Amino acid sequence: MIISVINQKGGVGKTTTVSALCNGLKARGYKVLAVDLDAQGNLTYSFGASSERSTVLGVLTGEVSAKDAIQHTEQGDIISSSKSLIGADAFLTDTGKEYTLKEGLEAIKKDYDFIILDTPPTLGILTVNALTASDTVVIPAQADIFSLQGIEQLSNTIRPVKKYTNKDLTINGILLVRYNPRSVLSKEVSELADQLAQRIDTTLYKATIREAIAVKECAISQRGLFEYAPKSNVATDYNAFIDELLQRINN
Numbered sequence: 455m456i457i458s459v460i461n462q463k464g465g466v467g468k469t470t471t472v473s474a475l476c477n478g479l480k481a482r483g484y485k486v487l488a489v490d491l492d493a494q495g496n497l498t499y500s501f502g503a504s505s506e507r508s509t510v511l512g513v514l515t516g517e518v519s520a521k522d523a524i525q526h527t528e529q530g531d532i533i534s535s536s537k538s539l540i541g542a543d544a545f546l547t548d549t550g551k552e553y554t555l556k557e558g559l560e561a562i563k564k565d566y567d568f569i570i571l572d573t574p575p576t577l578g579i580l581t582v583n584a585l586t587a588s589d590t591v592v593i594p595a596q597a598d599i600f601s602l603q604g605i606e607q608l609s610n611t612i613r614p615v616k617k618y619t620n621k622d623l624t625i626n627g628i629l630l631v632r633y634n635p636r637s638v639l640s641k642e643v644s645e646l647a648d649q650l651a652q653r654i655d656t657t658l659y660k661a662t663i664r665e666a667i668a669v670k671e672c673a674i675s676q677r678g679l680f681e682y683a684p685k686s687n688v689a690t691d692y693n694a695f696i697d698e699l700l701q702r703i704n705n
Contacts, residue, residue, distance in 0.1 A: 455567070455568055455569070455589045455590070455703065456559065456563070456568075456569045456570075456571065456587055456588045456589050457475075457568060457569070457570050457571065457588060457589065457590055457591070457592060457626070458571045458573055458584045458585060458587075458588040458590075458591045458592070459471050459472045459475070459570065459571065459572060459573065459591075459592045459593075459594060460571075460573045460581065460584065460585070460591055460592070460593060460608065461575070461593055461594055461595060461601075461604065461605070461608065462575055462576055462577045462581070462604055462607065462608055462611075463575060463595075463596075463600070463601055463604045464575040465596070466594050466595055466596045466601050466631060467594050467596065467631035467632060467663065467669075468572065468573070468575070468594050469492070469496045469497045469500070469572055470631070470669050470673070471592065471594045471629065471631065471663075471692075472488060472497055472570050472571075472572040473488075473497060473500050473501075473529075473672075473673070473678070473679065474678075474679045474680075474689075474692040474695075474696075475570055475592075475692075475695075475696060475699075476488045476529070476530055476568075476570050476678075477529065477530070477678035477679055477680050477681070478679075478680055478692055478693060478696040479567070479568050479570075479696065480530050480678075481678075481680050482696075482700075484567040484568055485565065485566045485567045485568075486530055486531065486566060486567065486568045486569075486570065487524065487530075487531045487532070487533070487562070487565075487566045487568070487569045487570070488501065488530060488531065488532040488533070488569075488570050488572065489510055489532070489533045489559075489569060489570070489571045489572065490503075490510060490532065490533065490534055490535035490572050491510060491535065491539065491555075491571055491572060491573050491574055491580050491581075491583075491584055492535055492539070492572055492573065492574045492575070493535060493536070493537055493538070493539040493540040493574060494535070494574075495534070495535035495536075495537065496673070497532070497535065497572045498532065498534040498535045499673075499676070500529070500672075500673040500676055501525075501527045501529045501530070501532045501534075501676065502527050502528065502529065502676040503525045503527050503532045503534040504525065504534060505534050505535055505536055505537070507523075507525065507534070508522055508523040509523060509533065509534045509535060509536040510523065510533045510534065510535060510536065510539070510555075511536035511538050511539055512536075513533065513555070513558040513559075514542070514546060514554050514555060514558065514583070515545065516558075519558075519561065520533060520558050520559055520561060520562045521561060521562050524562070528676075528677075529676070529677070529678050530678075531566075539574070539580060542578065542579050542580045543578045543579050546579045546580075546583070551579060551583075552579070552582050552583060552586045552615075552618075552619045553583075553586055553619065554583055555580075555583035555584060555586070555587045556583070556586050556587035559587055571584045571587070571588065577607070577608065577611045581611065582611070582615060582619070585611070585612060585615040585619075585620060585623060586615060586619040586620045587620075588620070588623060589622070589623070589624070590623070590624045590625070590626040590703070591612065591623065591624070591625045591626060592626050592627060592629060592699070593605060593608065593625065593627070593628045593629065593656075594628075594629045594630075594631050594663075595628055595629065595630060595631070595647065596630075596631055596632050597630045597631070597632055597633045597634070597637075597639075597640045597643045597644065597647075597662075598639075598643060599643060599646070602643065602646055602647055602650055605628065605650055605654065606650065606653070606654065609625075609653075609654040612625065612654075624656075625654060625655065625656035626656070626699060626702055626703070627651070627656055627657050627658065627659045627698075627699070627702065628647055628650070628651050628656060628657075628658050628659065629659050629661070629662075629663065629695060630643070630644060630647060630658070630659070630662045630663065631662075631663040631665075632663065632664075632665040633662035633663060633664055633665075634664070634665070635662070635664070644658070644662075659695055659698050659699075660694075660698060661691060661692075661694035661695035661697075661698050662691065663688060663691045663692060663695065664687050664688055664691055665688075666683075666686055666687060666688035668682065668683035668686045668688055668689070669688055671683070679692060680692075680693075
């Protein structure tokens with residue numbers, strides 16, 4: 455299964471969620487591949503991978519196979535990012551450009567239970583490629599009103615993808631991150647997020663992710679969350695989210 459973790463707004467815990475999802479699924483015995491489509495390369499760094507070797511850029515241009523682009527790190531398998539991805543809208547211009555990533559990953563899909571795509575914080579051709587290649591979507595959103603505002607815009611991108619390039623695409627759910635259960639504002643945002651989820655034909659995950667310094671520390675140390683801080687609140691939160699995600703997938 456291919457899962458895109460997506461939100462065009464930056465700073466909403468997207469890469470953290472991808473990293474935790476990969477780490478948690480791997481700990482459950484699944485074969486997992488991460489793909490870093492964000493030119494910033496934060497996921498690539500946190501995995502301790504190199505952006506100087508064969509990257510996802512080569513897969514998109516056809517210069518390298520996805521199999522040859524995979525790097526095996528202590529955190530798991532990853533196809534790394536490239537800074538040149540920032541110009542993707544300029545070099546992915548051929549007819550059928552929306553299918554480039556899907557075609558590139560086709561040969562290795564059978565080797566993994568899950569392929570998790572970390573998408574850029576924009577709604578350009580890379581995001582459309584990710585959506586076209588994916589079976590389902592996870593939308594992380596910070597528990598504030600500005601983070602939620604962009605989700606309807608994102609749904610306007612998903613709608614034509616479902617119509618023209620991937621009719622079976624689903625939105626698995628909206629995940630609230632940096633959530634403070636004691637805050638009245640967070641509870642109000644949660645209610646708004648629930649209403650928004652219904653409007654875009656999905657649901658809000660029951661699990662929420664609390665803010666924690668352990669998230670930044672494990673990224674800097676290039677270690678997985680469940681190895682670095684397995685008893686932390688944020689690890690408990692992400693475990694609950696992963697269980698919920700798997701339950702939704704299997705139902």
